[in-house]
Amino acid sequence: MTVVSRGFRGRRAADVDPARVPPGQYVTRDFPVLSAGPTPHASLDAWDFSIVGELDEPRVWTWEEFRALPSEEITRDIHCVTKWSKLDTVWRGVSVDTLLEGIETSAQYVTQYSDGGYTTNLPLDDVTGGKAWVVLAYDGQPLEPEHGGPARMLVPHHYFWKSAKWVRGLRLQSTDEPGFWETNGYHNYGDPWQEQRYAGD
């Protein structure tokens, strides 16, 4: 049941295609910051990126090695569970497909893990097939720490908490393990087009 709010007209963005805005979202031109605690500041000398869990041999890249991987420019719309969407954001990063190349795994799930202890979970199929990247740059500039630098995940077909900031690795898992927000009342899958914001949605 929907109730009309007396006197509310709303402000429809004239220059935005409504088909690009998931239900309950509004388009912003800013880039708000959301995180649950202090911003970690990683030293690039000590930084590495790992694939661990259900595979024969863990993979590890140093910062220099990671930067030498083939990267691509990615332009996508992003959607934060706090209601803002930002269209046509431009990133540069390494496809998760590249990172997983040649890996054999029976894992069905993946956990992204980060400096500061943050984790978030997804089915492995949701980060493969050209759907997810580890990005090092936003809008042509190295990623700032408050936006997740030096490296963050980009999984734009999910709410943006499924794109971990300060990401340090992927854990391949045979079982699904709810991450930080997923154990704090948020939806386990987080599809913005289904408006899966909170547990039970």
Next chain:
Amino acid sequence: MAGTALRGRLSWQLAELVEAVAETPRVKTIIFNVPSWPGHRAGQHVDVRLTAEDGYQAERSYSIASATDGTRVALTVQRLDDGEVSPYLTDELQPGDKIELRGPIGGYFVWEPSEDGPLMLVAAGSGIVPLMAMIRTRAAADDDTETRLLYSSRSQDDVIYRHELKRLSGNGLTVVHALTASQPPGWTGYARRVDAEMLAEVAPPPAERPRFYACGPTPFVEAVAESLVQLGHDPLAIKTERFGPTGH
């Protein structure tokens, strides 16, 4: 650290405005009656949904300002001149009007009186709202947890809940104001932005393992959290909530 997962879908509920209270020239508290409200924890928020006659809808999130009090739920809303939803809530909505709301939401930026350790709250502007829910919850439970609030406002007239904060002080609650832009005659308190030196003076020392909740605009929260880490506080004891420029 894991919170309690919510069970079942949070459905939209009708909320009737029963009272609106001006807090400052730009900030209003709007108090709703929500008949099936299940109660909430201090620090949680709600989603608000408005619907225009042609079916167009807008949703926003707002922190809950009140302690659990039956079916009454108070939100405190800062009017953003170019906002789509906040001017409606502060200027248009009248007692008796109904909006849709769902919640309570969030299991991380929450506090309950049973938690150990001194409580250190750091707020700027309308970032006080979820922290006020903690102060009110503490008072309602007659809890004497040592609690300090460091609250940054532009001027005395911009201090939200000024009189209530004064009234609730004591019984373990200390309120320290920082007025950044202008101060009333005779002001002897802080007259600058919150910085590391101020946090060292006001916050309990790291050895007492205080629990921190910081809320305000992003640059404020970034600076506070970074200062606290530099002062030797445990990063995992610092919970933050940030209002982006378009957050509300």
